[in-house]
Amino acid sequence: MAADVKESLISPRRIRMAKLLSGLVIFAFLITHLANHAVGLVSVRAADDMRRFFLFVWRTGPGTVLLYGSFLLHVILALAAIYRRRSFLMPRAEAAQIVFGLLVPFFVVDHVISTRIASELFRLHDNYENIVHMMWTKSPVDGLRQSVGILVLWLHGVIGIHFWLRYRAWYQSAVPWLLTAAILLPVLALLGFIEMGRTIASPIFLLSGYPGGYYDPTSLSAAAMSTLRSISLGTYSAFGLSLAAVLLLRVLRWLKERAHLVAIRYPNGETISVPRGYTVLEASRLAGKPHYSACGGKGRCSTCRVQVIEGEENLPPPEVLEQRTLGRINAGPGVRLACQLRPKANVMLSPILVAVPEPEQQGGNYEAIPGRERDIAVLFCDLRNFTYLTETRLPFDIVFLLNRYFAVVGRAVEEAGGRMDKFIGDGAMALFGVSGTAEDGCRQALQAAARIVEGIDELNRQLENELSTPLRIAIGIHTGAAVVGTLGYGTVQTLTAIGDTVNVASRLESVAKDHDVPLVISEPVASLAGLALEGQQSREVPLRGRLLPLKVFVFDKVLLRRLVPLSALS
Template identity: 40%
Template sequence: MHVLWRGDTLQRLRLVSGLILFTFAATHFINHSLGLISVDWMHEMQKWRWVVTRSWPGTIVLLAALLTHASLGLYKLAGRATLRLPRWELVQILLGISIPFLLLPHIINTRIAHVFFNVNDIYVYELAKLWPASAIIQSLLLVIVWVHGCMGIHFWMRLYPAYRRIFPLLLTLAVIIPLSALGGFAVAGSNVAAAIEIPSVFANLKVLTRWPDAAASESLAWLRNLARIEFGAVLAVIFGCIAWTYFARVAGPKVTVAYTSGPTVRVPQGPTLLEISRMSRVPHASVCGGRARCSTCRVRIERGSYGLPPPVFPEVVTLGSIGAPPNVRLACQIRPEHYLIVTRLLKSETAGPEDIAIEEADSAGVEKTLAVMFVDLRDFTRLSEKRLPFDVVYVLNEFFGVVGAAITEHGGWIDKFLGDGLLAVFGQRDGVEAGCRQALRTARDVDLALDHINAKLEAELGRPLAVGIGIDAGPLLVGRIGYGESVDFTVIGNPVNVASRLESLTKERDVQLIMSRGVVRMTGWIPPAALTDQVSVRGVAEPVGIIMVKRGRELPADVLALRAEEKEKEKPAAWTAGFWGRR
């Protein structure tokens, strides 16, 4: 099942009804924007919209969508065990609650007035009614509806990789449509307000629109107040249900849940494990908000799985999409009733929309073509033999500080530290070709940074620090390896072996940098024959073509130069520094 269609039946109904309402709102707001041109244009588009929205089928669909979306939203709110939610979800709920208070009176003034009081509620009628007396309230309604809908679509679509590619375009439209709608409303409203100051024009308008008389206006005002009161009563019942459920659970049986990295909590039975984490302030990833669409809230059941019912359809589909083993469950779907020990498999601070694709790699992993760089301090063991451990740690931290800064600056991430060296990976964000160029820029910056470190530490060390760098690129298995809280993402594959061998070879060849021919080919550089050679690498059947560079600063400037498409992407990137959220 497609990631966007996952979830139970009620979630899919809420999704479909929300999309219908958002489509109606979007076309309505685009209609508003024509007020920047003229009220006549607004009326022309309104005629075409009414062919659909005011037909019997259109009316039934819109009414069903409105009732379904509102009812299911309130039903879900009433069933929540805790209101400790991510900020985005709280904002969306608050916006959704506020909409009926503003929208129901507007519906009464338009559709209800048209159906029951024979009002011709064309644009000029509404503009005369709203501007300027209710302009602020109506503008606020427009913004709230639009933001609420855009949030829903964004947090639904961000699970889909293609969405991230077109996000800038959609964001532009999401800004332009409401701004132009507000502008059209203001311009057209001002024009109509100015026109009806002439008594004869206002009299003609009343005849044209069948303006409601005093009795009808009083009835409409009564209906508007009644709608607000009734919805307020519904909300009171909803929050009463939440409070009743809370106190009933507090007085009821309890369950103990132990997280392998701590803490152990004792809570009332009934909430899902995700809600238990939120109630207990235990950080727990959940990109989709607990709708069983993603698998970021998944946990491994270390003990107590016997007391859990088998997964239902939405959970089966989502876990099956990542090939999860039987002891892995979605925290948003299980409701513990017996003692449970669980391990959270994803860290909450790393499970954002940008990195969800790689986070979804489970023990089976995913294959990606990336660039790999090994960086190692030469002869550091001999340098550190006569030094105190504190001094050794200080030197290593100085070294790793400048190397790590260069790696993150150029879009890479540090996969692991290996004593006095490290393994870095490039190309996850921008592709392997860009990753190879990023690795070369990093090699240049590491070489230049050594001048600063050596100027600072050479007197203490007695000799300058030197490094060896090996770079290769190719298919890698990216996945989770380890046990318990020690599970972490890493890369495995032949390029890791080759890059490690090339780094070791730098000492034999008395150069700082050796890269494979494949890396050079992806950067577009044609090196002189004097820098090339072939070597045998253990585990690789064919000899590997290599290019040797004496110092990173000697790499050609045209190879290191940022290409046009990279200028906006390659920045000092907190995005990469925290990509895996492990350090």
């Protein structure tokens, strides 16, 4: 019973909440501190006047306990997180936040000791006039170090705030405003410090309590300075030894765990051996095995989930966060989240959503070219039942499904020699024959259509247990004259096509939906591609915006594979 109570008090969720709240307190202090610095652009006196409100919040008894308690708690939880982390393989932003966080104590300790501690112990009047005099006139190196420290602490906090808010629905629309504030505040604070430093360094400025130049109010006795140096050395030593102890404990844990490896096996015969305590997701990343996780392993999505095949009886039960996510998707027996599951014994499992390696990024957009008329082939495709499939899914799962579908379409188009134009919702548009002939473009478009249909069938096989109903594709292809060129504004420019040919291809995709077939092509496409369609029934369909109906050919899967076999595509 006592163990259960202890577990509930120090659960991962409570630890994350404590780290977040303590970080927010520190960030609130930093915002008010930087705002106070920024007032220095007006005058030193104005900054000191605002400092009274700053001290009213943070130098009262409750404010002091809240601030320094939050800082101590945040440091302890950060060191604990470094110990708990099984791997230092992580995104760059997360690594930057950790590095900045570890640097913060080395920048702020001296500043705290020379201001707050000196004020409490030796009655140093640590107003702006005196502190800026110390850091600008007497010791510019200290001023430079504190300026860098402000930026390091600010970047650490901003990255943490971003990680906290990035999945909120309103966050993306607020990013421009938040980013502007995140840049302006430290810049204005540093400019305020510089302006106060220049003012105080002026020969006509006399420090208060410094009449005639005989008394410097920032000077302390040798005994006082020795005491402050001892406090500084003790604080640095405590933090340095704590960090070293954490790293040493990690090494000892690693040595101990090497004797108790857990084997994670997959149906294809692959086995990953990791120390006990690693999550399945961490094991996949260490082994370089693609494993999808849209939320970054925070347990907020279900895209990393796995089906346990053997060894379920030896697994720890899911915690509250994992239970909540699995409950939202009505997960079946044996389904677990890879980012939360830490096997204690050998286990056999299979990822439910199969990840694919990311394609190499292109060096940039297509070269900017002026609009000109060309005969091209245009392909439109769309999922016919996607809205129904997404009604009961988590947003991250929808992202995963769309990315898998887009990967099928994108690879098919590129392998056939075409160019992706755009993705629109669950639809896509591709261009063929932009740099070749219309005949080549039509043949390439048909090849891409065959690859897309085959890829969707394969995707349905992979996600058979995941989809309530199979994905069904509708494709329309038309050829003709279109204006091809680089359109857009600023950095958002791409090669695209406009004109009646594009409109007709889009409407043929709708015709494919109406006839419940995967592909509809216009007669010009069939003729230029050299398809042998003698005896094949054609249809004439009316299209909005055209006076005469258009002759089209309707392809089911059997006819498509007979006329455009995959063996001819390699």
